[in-house]
Amino acid sequence: MFLEPHFKGQRSGWIEVICGSMFSGKTEELIRRLKRAKIANQRVEIFKPKIDTRYDEAKVVSHDANFILSSPIEHSSKLLELAEGVNVIGIDEAQFFDAELPDNCQRLALRGIRIIAAGLDMDFRGKPFGPMPNLLAVAEYITKVHAICQHCGNLATHSYRLSNNPDTVVLGEKDTYEARCRTCYHMGNILDLRAQPEGKQKGEAKERKLA
Numbered sequence: 001m002f003l004e005p006h007f008k009g010q011r012s013g014w015i016e017v018i019c020g021s022m023f024s025g026k027t028e029e030l031i032r033r034l035k036r037a038k039i040a041n042q043r044v045e046i047f048k049p050k051i052d053t054r055y056d057e058a059k060v061v062s063h064d065a066n067f068i069l070s071s072p073i074e075h076s077s078k079l080l081e082l083a084e085g086v087n088v089i090g091i092d093e094a095q096f097f098d099a100e101l102p103d104n105c106q107r108l109a110l111r112g113i114r115i116i117a118a119g120l121d122m123d124f125r126g127k128p129f130g131p132m133p134n135l136l137a138v139a140e141y142i143t144k145v146h147a148i149c150q151h152c153g154n155l156a157t158h159s160y161r162l163s164n165n166p167d168t169v170v171l172g173e174k175d176t177y178e179a180r181c182r183t184c185y186h187m188g189n190i191l192d193l194r195a196q197p198e199g200k201q202k203g204e205a206k207e208r209k210l211a
């Protein structure tokens, strides 16, 4: 469990990143930290990229329908304008932001602002997602949260896409993705019951190839 560092009488900003696969509870953890900051009388603002319109235009919503109000923005440079007078900035779906997100977060931290960013660390191909690797490199605190593999019950780190859509960004939830452990992820559609044509033998299914 992440506990907030506190620096008495010292204006100091820092960057926290919460990362993991789909269904790992990233947004729930983001909301938990932001609620605690509000209880501590911090002025909190939450932003998300405009691309994420899965649920609601103005809310950061987790899969369990927990929510807080947020502002969709098109580019991370907008954060610099909107951070005036703010103590804590929450960023959801950080993986969809532009490549300048890490630099802009560092500028905000230097201004004394606490940044809490949540995002997918890997895309459905198992590759580092958007600005996340660079953001993780410059963060003071990193929390990797895990889902549970829907096939074997071990800790899940990968987001397995059930559809064959090759685009990196396909928004969706339980009908589009599964949380899987490393082993089950690399077994690919052998485990994907819906991808099995009628009567096809399990051994015939093609294994997901690494890179």
Ligand SMILES: [Zn+2]
Binding pocket: 149, 150, 151, 152, 153, 154, 180, 181, 182, 183, 184, 185
């Ligand atoms: Zn598994």
